[in-house]
Amino acid sequence: MSKSQLPVITIILGHPDRDSYCTALAQAYMKGAREQGATVHLLELGELSFNPNLKYGYRQRTELEPDLLYAQEMIKQSDHIVLIYPLWWGSMPALLKGFFDRILLPHYAYLQRPSSLLWDKLLTGKTAHLIVTMDTPSLYYRLIYGRAGHRVVKQGIFGYCGIKTRKITEIGPVKTSTDVKKQQWLSKIHKLGAKLA
Numbered sequence: 001m002s003k004s005q006l007p008v009i010t011i012i013l014g015h016p017d018r019d020s021y022c023t024a025l026a027q028a029y030m031k032g033a034r035e036q037g038a039t040v041h042l043l044e045l046g047e048l049s050f051n052p053n054l055k056y057g058y059r060q061r062t063e064l065e066p067d068l069l070y071a072q073e074m075i076k077q078s079d080h081i082v083l084i085y086p087l088w089w090g091s092m093p094a095l096l097k098g099f100f101d102r103i104l105l106p107h108y109a110y111l112q113r114p115s116s117l118l119w120d121k122l123l124t125g126k127t128a129h130l131i132v133t134m135d136t137p138s139l140y141y142r143l144i145y146g147r148a149g150h151r152v153v154k155q156g157i158f159g160y161c162g163i164k165t166r167k168i169t170e171i172g173p174v175k176t177s178t179d180v181k182k183q184q185w186l187s188k189i190h191k192l193g194a195k196l197a
Contacts, residue, residue, distance in 0.1 A: 008039045012083045013043065014084060024186060036194055054098070064102065072103050075126075081163065104161055110123075127163065130153055130167070132150065135174055
């Protein structure tokens with residue numbers, strides 16, 4: 001694959017703590033992808049300056065902060081989005097949900113059709129990979145919770161805007177894992193980045 005064929009990738013780090021294990025996973029993916037010559041942008045939500053509260057909903061416009069305008073541009077330029085976040089209370093951290101509330105706006109991510117329940121998906125053609133850390137065992141999360149948090153992102157957020165989620169990688173349980181296991185996961189994510197998965 002030539003460099004011109006490589007996708008432009010944006011990694012969205014949805015953990016608010018820069019010293020989290022999610023950060024190490026993001027760095028591993030980025031390193032693997034860049035080693036193949038890919039262009040990779042990293043959005044560390046905990047380091048961006050923005051209000052995650054869409055205070056007025058869609059009744060009144062809330063102007064986007066410069067960091068959110070930058071994030072929108074990075075996503076718009078990207079072919080592939082890698083979303084890395086921890087599973088908290090069965091879903092994503094509030095900061096990540098607020099990020100989506102603020103940037104995935106009408107005329108950018110989707111457009112409602114007049115006098116219709118249908119809409120146009122404005123981010124069609126982009127793909128995504130979810131990398132989710134969790135302490136809940138994977139089988140339990142699937143059987144008891146129906147992978148609800150994954151479905152919210154895959155269908156309710158990305159799917160609504162036209163972004164096709166190609167892969168979901170679960171990392172865990174993290175809390176009871178050894179340093180050796182954590183290193184193995186980092187190696188796995190590095191390889192996924194190198195494959196541009």
